[in-house]
Amino acid sequence: MATAALTAERENYLNQEYGIKSWLLTVDHKRIALLYLLSITFFFFIGGFFALLIRLELLTPAGDLVQADTYNKLFTMHGQVMVFFFLIPSIPAVLGNFLVPLMIGAKDLAFPRINLLSWYLYIIAGVLMLHCMLTGGVDTGWTFYTPFSTAFSNTKVIEAGLAIFISGFSSILTGLNFVVTIHRMRAPGMTWNRLPLFIWAHYATSIIQLLGTPVIAVTLVLVVLERALHLGIFDPTRGGDPLLFQHLFWFYSHPAVYIMILPAMGVVTEIVPCFARKRIFGYQFVAMSSIGIAVLGFLVWAHHMFVAGISLYAALIFSALSYLVAVPSAIKVFNWTATMYKGSITFSTPMLYAFGFVGLFTMGGLTGLFLAALGIDVHVTDTYFVIAHFHYIMVGGAVMGYLGGMHFWWPKISGRMYPESLGRLAALIVFLGFNLTFFPQFILGYLGMPRRYWQYPPEFQVLNVLSTAGSTILAVGYLLPMVYFLWSMRYGKVAPDNPWGASGLEWMTPSPPPTFNFDAPPVVDWEAYDYEHIPAPQEARSGG
Amino acid sequence: MFDTFPLWPARASTTAGSVDALFIFLVALSALVSVAIFTMIVVFAARYRRRRGVVAEPIEGSTALEVTWSVIPLCIFVMIFVWGAVIYFKERTPPRGATEVYVVAKQWMWKLQHEEGQREINELHVPVGRDVKMILTSQDVIHSFFVPAFRIKQDVLPGRYTTAWFHPTKAGIYHLFCAEYCGSQHSGMIGQVVVLEPAQYQAWLSGGGAAGSMASNGQNIFQQLGCSTCHRSDTQGRGPNLVGLFGKPVQLEDGRVVTADENYIRESILNPGAKIVRGFKPIMPVFQGLVSEEQLNLLVAYLKSLSPSPSGAAGGPTVVPSGAKPQETKVQ
Amino acid sequence: MSEPIVSTKTNIAVWLTLLVLTGVTAGVAFVDLGPLNTIVALVIATFKALLVVLIFMHVKYTSEKLVKVVVISAVFFLLLLLGLSLADYTTRLLM
């Protein structure tokens, strides 16, 4: 029996101590990662639940399932929960937390207690958000546009604003911890050019978290103050400019989309070489493109405001700059593709997710180019075209990347294998369900269906029905991994230390790793993605 | 196409054609790029799938390739940018002499008034083949004026004017949506744009009970509010002569020069202290709170009518015959 | 340990300079320099800030380049925020 093996198990971070306290007061980055895993999964399903209600309401043109006000709260809280409580913390706080020290050969993050603090901040923010939802919710859209949010909405704007403010600090602290750790805690021999690209991606992400998040924090403070005290800062009737809010909001929230996508790109950059058994093509270009995206990402924010009433000249500048940031993304896509050339490829679950990521991210990114084109954006902004664009990147891209990473590192995290065939099935369901849900929305958008619409003209119904149908398939695809991951924790095959024959220090520790990761600090004298010298695993033979 | 299952929006303005052209180009380009990438992935995946005894070939990378696949996309991007910018530039610069429609948005309805005086709610009648410029403002939150068939959209902001224009090419009834989230009934803030053949439009115009053009109504308000006591058409008034003001540069007391556009006039009325005209004392009272958005629009329309407009017939009456004090409306 | 110890003399000198510059800032505000007033005030403030950063905060002495990079990039991103926002505000009336 599988459990018999457990008793003989080595000491590791999971079984070293038991009891609630040993988890809630832990400073071990791996345990904190699991705390995050639980919490973000919870919020993902809440956000997903809202999404399903949205889709059900949109099944018919009339507003029939829920009230208009309820609908407005649904998409607002769907967006806020998914963005601030799921996707932004997802890969960094779970996989990043778990892997950054392991990958660079450190015993822990530089500031373990701050790491725990950042989880607690997240939880405080999350509880506040839940409280806000349960006591009436908020209906401003996730973007909090003024003066609606400051002077007109009569929902719990202040509470939601504070929740996001606090979660912002959680995000800042995670980023700060990563940057310091990556700079200061690398094992001897782990030079910048030997870092796994996952680390580079997290480094870039952290830069954005550090420099962008404070701006949304202060902006939300101003919104809260304005709402409570009527300062006039965003209020046109008192001389303020509502567009100023939009500038400040997007100064963070555009770079924030790269907080969401860069880590997923990092995951894919680990998966593709492993299952092609090759060094990544163009290591330095991939590394630098992460930094490039992070920096250039700060230059484009007003592309969300092309019809908002900004000056014509500013619009031209921001449109042009938006195209710059697409170049490093292109570099990544081409390098992933080139890595497969003359490889030795297997189609394990993580690789399937990686394929899905590359395909869907490319489509999402290409439609970003449509939006950045001024003339087109005027027509499609605030329509379902935008909704489809960002779900392609955030759900098709980032969530796929996250799931791929979860499968890839699950053996390391849990010490168990997940059922491979179910894994592949789920990946396929997610891919199909996803496209059915969101592809019709591109057409809807170009036809002119505005977003945040509770009811819509009847000619849009067919496409909406398709979309709703897709979302139920998607739900199955997301529930499945959750079920079999849980199942595998007890019944899964015991995982070897390096089931994929992957490169990287994390695979040189036992599965699951011991509390202090490495007995002796490792000394690195090999290059990253050294697949020439790592034997491929026998059992993971091609699933063809 | 199919009324129940359309795949392409109606194309009913001059802008629509140019937007569609770029859109189709982008769809084709994206299809090309994604098909190329997906084919490569699929071919590599099949061709290089794991086989016994065959190991992957170590390849480090290639700077030449990297440069190629950065520079070529960049060139394409620049092209898309320029193309998109050209369209946008046209969308944002209303042609001279366009018929003007003033739009006031509020939660959750559209109030429109034609230069000629007709008022409409959630409905806009326009003739085929004429440039129509909209001057938009909101009474409360941000809304957005969106007509998919024309491919135009413009946010409507409280506290200032934004403008948009279109040139309808096909008679028909088209959706008017509010595209910026504005509260409970955001999705109910819809209406229609009715594009009529010129003859029908004339019939509609004469059928509607317009009580005088906007400019003449504006002139009445100009009298009622006492503006005319200071602003006279000679140089005797305590305030500047407003005849011919619109569209001209104005020298300000603090040295700046601004163009007298709609927003300037709006600000000058609501908040005269913000920009003082050179050579005048800041004695003009603040009208913020004393005039409604609609009255403000009338005043703006009136002041604009005092400037020679190149539009001729379409521009509406420049000389307003009605009302008292003929000397006030004397225009060169 | 590599960390620098700054002499008391330097510290006092910096302190005095800062105090004097505060006086100068306040004084110069009463002199009419036209639009230059703002610029002078900001230049002095920046000079004072530099003194504090370089000497009080030891950035001048640290062998660590990284700290300098952090400071410079933070200021750079701040200027991006201010500059690109103003790019909108200063050109709105041109239309």
Next chain:
Amino acid sequence: MADSPIAVEHHNPALKHHFANMEQQREASSLGMWLFLATEIMFFGGMFCAYLIYRYWYFPDFAAASKSLDITLGAVNTAVLICSSLTVVMAVRAAQLGKRQEQVVYLALTLVLGLAFLGIKGVEWTSKFKEHHIPGPTFNFEGSVPGHPDQPVDQHHAQLFFSLYFAMTGMHALHMIIGVGIFSYLLYHAWKGKYTPEYHTPLENSGLYWHFVDIVWIYLFPLLYLIDRKK
């Protein structure tokens, strides 16, 4: 403890398990502090952005409102903060040299100066309150635009100035209050002799924080108090 040789390094009780040595630990926390300050720059940056834009739009009204601030109190407060920066520097120096007494004295001075700053700020705010310069329903600003005696100040624009004034000085004061808390903690531990030439990272990092708050004020003073004093 005061004369600990280098060999003690490995047993230094302040060394956390996951660091290899004190040097690494010190460098990590110093970098951490600098990164935190970078986030602080952006945090204040959001407000500076709002300030700059409205100042550009409503310059005359901002100038008038700025004139109503007490330049003497502002300048004195700037000086107070600069002095406190000096005492912080000297406290760190005392720790580097292992002089406990001096450390305590300088830290205490810092606290006094910090509290003095807050006190003066309090006086200023109180008078603003009395003058009805607090944004809200009772706000009322009388006066005319500098250089244009018969142009009255726009109430809304003046109120915007004071909104930003209170937001910025308020946020700055909040940082000062936190700083005072931190320095009380430091004072206590310095008293206990915790900070030695080998280990005084908390003192050093708190010093960085204090200087940063000082720098913010160095900008706030001319921007808020000295917009246009010449007329």
